[in-house]
Amino acid sequence: MTSKINTYKRFTSIFLLIFSLFIGFSNNLSASEPQEHEVDATHVEADTHGGHEAHEANGPIDISAIALEHVSDSHSWHFWGEGHDAVAAPLPIILKGNNGIAFFMSSEFHHDNEGKVVVEKNGERFVMFEEKIYFANETANEYGQYVTLTAEEKEVSVSNATPLDFSITKNVAQMFISVFVILWIFISIAKAYKTQGVTSAPKGKQSFFEPLILFVRDDIAKGNIGHGSEKFVPYLLTVFFMILINNVFGMIPIGANLTGNIAFTLVLSVATLIVTNINGNKNYWSHIFLPHAPKAIWPILIPIEVVGILTKPFALMMRLFANMTAGHIIIISLVGLIFVFKTIYIAPVSVAFALFIDVLECLVAFLQAYVFTMLTALFIGSAVADHNEDGAHNSDDKALEAGH
Amino acid sequence: MNLFILASLIEPAVGLIFWTTITFVLLLVLLGKFAWKPILNAIKTREKGIEDALASAENALNDMRELKSNNEKILAEARAERDNLLKEARDTKDAIIAEAKAKSQAEADRIMSSAREQITNEKNAAVAELKNQVATLSIEIAEKILRSELSSDDKQKALVNNLMKDVNLN
Numbered sequence: 001m002t003s004k005i006n007t008y009k010r011f012t013s014i015f016l017l018i019f020s021l022f023i024g025f026s027n028n029l030s031a032s033e034p035q036e037h038e039v040d041a042t043h044v045e046a047d048t049h050g051g052h053e054a055h056e057a058n059g060p061i062d063i064s065a066i067a068l069e070h071v072s073d074s075h076s077w078h079f080w081g082e083g084h085d086a087v088a089a090p091l092p093i094i095l096k097g098n099n100g101i102a103f104f105m106s107s108e109f110h111h112d113n114e115g116k117v118v119v120e121k122n123g124e125r126f127v128m129f130e131e132k133i134y135f136a137n138e139t140a141n142e143y144g145q146y147v148t149l150t151a152e153e154k155e156v157s158v159s160n161a162t163p164l165d166f167s168i169t170k171n172v173a174q175m176f177i178s179v180f181v182i183l184w185i186f187i188s189i190a191k192a193y194k195t196q197g198v199t200s201a202p203k204g205k206q207s208f209f210e211p212l213i214l215f216v217r218d219d220i221a222k223g224n225i226g227h228g229s230e231k232f233v234p235y236l237l238t239v240f241f242m243i244l245i246n247n248v249f250g251m252i253p254i255g256a257n258l259t260g261n262i263a264f265t266l267v268l269s270v271a272t273l274i275v276t277n278i279n280g281n282k283n284y285w286s287h288i289f290l291p292h293a294p295k296a297i298w299p300i301l302i303p304i305e306v307v308g309i310l311t312k313p314f315a316l317m318m319r320l321f322a323n324m325t326a327g328h329i330i331i332i333s334l335v336g337l338i339f340v341f342k343t344i345y346i347a348p349v350s351v352a353f354a355l356f357i358d359v360l361e362c363l364v365a366f367l368q369a370y371v372f373t374m375l376t377a378l379f380i381g382s383a384v385a386d387h388n389e390d391g392a393h394n395s396d397d398k399a400l401e402a403g404h
Numbered sequence: 405m406n407l408f409i410l411a412s413l414i415e416p417a418v419g420l421i422f423w424t425t426i427t428f429v430l431l432l433v434l435l436g437k438f439a440w441k442p443i444l445n446a447i448k449t450r451e452k453g454i455e456d457a458l459a460s461a462e463n464a465l466n467d468m469r470e471l472k473s474n475n476e477k478i479l480a481e482a483r484a485e486r487d488n489l490l491k492e493a494r495d496t497k498d499a500i501i502a503e504a505k506a507k508s509q510a511e512a513d514r515i516m517s518s519a520r521e522q523i524t525n526e527k528n529a530a531v532a533e534l535k536n537q538v539a540t541l542s543i544e545i546a547e548k549i550l551r552s553e554l555s556s557d558d559k560q561k562a563l564v565n566n567l568m569k570d571v572n573l574n
Contacts, residue, residue: 072413073420094419132412165419172423179431186439193446199453213443234440238432262413263420267428325413 063336071257071328074131074170076106079254086111091173095133096164097124106167115147115158116140126163133167134160171264174256178245185209186241216240216373224377225384232380235275239268240373243320247365250324251358259368260324262317269313272376277309280383312379316372323368327361 077089090107102121109117115129118136125136127146136146137160148159168176185205192206202210216237221229246264249255258264288305291298334354338347554560 068413073417130412165417166422167419168423169417169419171420175424175427179427182431183434183439186435186443190439190442190446193442198446198450210447214447217444217447230444233444234436235432237440238428238435241435242428242431261417261420263416263418264424266416267421267424271428321414 061336061339063333063340066336067329067332069131070332071260071325072131073256073261075109075128075133075167076111077170077173077254077256084111091168091170093133093167094165095121095126096166097122097126097135098163099124102126102163114143115145116143118146124163127160129158132158132162133165134158134162136160170256171258171261174249174258175246175264178242178249178258182241182245212240212244213237220370220374220377224374225381227386228384229377229381232275232279232377235271236373236377239271239376240369243268243372244365244369247324247369250328251361251365257324257328260321260328262321265317265321268320268372269317272316272379273310273313275376276313276379276383279380281386283385284383312375316375320368320372323364327357327364330357331361 075093076091079087079089081087088111090105093102093104093106093108095102099122102124104119104121108119109128113128113130115127115134115136118125118127120126125146126133127136128134129145129147134147137148140146141149150157150159186209189206189209192203196203201207217229217233220240221233221236225232243259246258250257250259288309289302291301291305293301331354334350334357337350338344553563
């Protein structure tokens with residue numbers, strides 16, 4: 001168990017090391033070769049309006065910006081191509097503005113991501129800048145942008161107000177697709193048990209997923225929660241397969257990086273937080289508010305325990321987000337090496353490393369689903385445990401009771 | 405490093421939170437009702453079936469073992485019974501033979517003794533008869549002799565003389 005986590009930690013640290021190396025490397029390159037100007041037309045066009053750090057780097061492609069855009073959410077489902085040649089599926093945009101809900105397709109922005117195209121709905125005007133939707137200014141600035149940009153040192157911020165954005169973004173769309181896939185897989189498996197009977201050996205999908213279901217039920221749930229784990233198995237199974245299927249979807253080249261999005265991991269960890277705390281028994285709460293320690297250190301211990309309630313799911317959120325995002329960034333950074341060095345001869349190295357990381361990501365897809373589910377089970381287990389973890393406390397309790 | 409995009413990376417979007425919450429809760433409910441419940445029940449039923457099958461196999465094995473040991477016991481008992489019967493038969497045979505021998509011996513003895521007794525009786529009777537006959541004959545002879553001897557006076561006188569001669573008067 002611990003050895004698995006250690007291995008995973010080691011992998012993660014290697015990832016982060018490579019990741020930081022590449023990010024640093026590409027930045028050095030962009031700084032050291034400012035005279036280079038042979039880049040594709042879109043970027044030259046994009047560079048003309050300035051004011052933005054990503055576009056200030058005249059010359060070499062800013063791999064870090066591309067990598068971060070790649071792992072971020074988007075209002076349209078981009079397949080290939082750049083600028084006006086981009087092939088992308090439009091997605092619905094749903095905005096809660098001052099005048100009610102505005103609903104339109106992302107294609108109305110005409111692939112604009114720099115605040116130049118204004119869409120007017122419900123008497124309100126919207127622009128999109130860096131995949132974020134703002135209320136548009138009355139007039140455009142010198143670059144044709146309907147947003148007010150303020151640059152502080154290297155940081156550019158937009159001072160326009162934002163509507164509440166409930167758009168079906170790429171991540172949301174993928175989540176819907178994944179939910180249909182998950183429902184299809186498991187409802188058809190459930191039907192298979194009904195039609196084939198329970199005594200026959202599993203077939204097809206059943207034989208792939210049944211060991212996983214059993215693994216979650218027996219090793220994760222029963223192993224960490226113990227008595228009464230049956231109640232939590234459906235939740236753990238849902239979390240496990242939701243993460244696993246979306247991790248796998250994220251690895252498909254046009255797939256969205258949903259599990260590497262902090263909003264998604266936030267919801268899952270809040271769910272774990274809720275499930276853990278509404279099932280917390282007397283022992284769990286007494287461990288937090290009446291710790292087995294001298295009363296003198298209670299003022300220190302109780303706040304730590306209370307904060308601990310939140311740090312556990314917070315770590316879950318950050319772990320899944322960082323691991324999945326890091327994996328995607330490494331791959332795009334490796335491919336980006338070709339463009340950084342501007343030579344085709346680096347391609348075999350990039351492809352070899354990217355393939356290696358891809359295979360590793362296959363492992364990580366399962367590993368992260370496992371780690372999230374296992375830790376969730378562990379937290380639930382500690383909340384519903386009947387007795388304190390060590391027998392010493394119990395004997396103390398008994399001694400106290402005897403004394404009274 | 406593009407801090408603007410990096411900031412957007414770790415800033416959770418309200419829309420995604422909203423949709424994820426709805427979707428996740430819906431998924432939890434739908435899967436729980438239509439997938440996990442039947443799947444887990446089916447697996448549990450199967451596991452119980454396997455457990456039962458194993459237990460019944462074990463039971464059958466135990467039964468077989470018991471049956472076998474029972475059979476052996478019965479066989480041993482039968483063998484002992486047979487040996488017993490044989491021994492009894494042999495004993496009975498010996499006893500019958502011995503008894504028959506004793507009986508026949510006794511009978512023979514009885515017959516012999518009775519025969520001996522009869523012989524003795526017959527012999528005694530014969531001796532007695534013979535004695536009687538001899539006595540009668542003797543008397544008859546004596547009578548006849550006497551008659552012939554005493555048929556004349558001379559003879560009577562001769563006899564008396566003769567007798568007188570024998571009598572030695574001392």
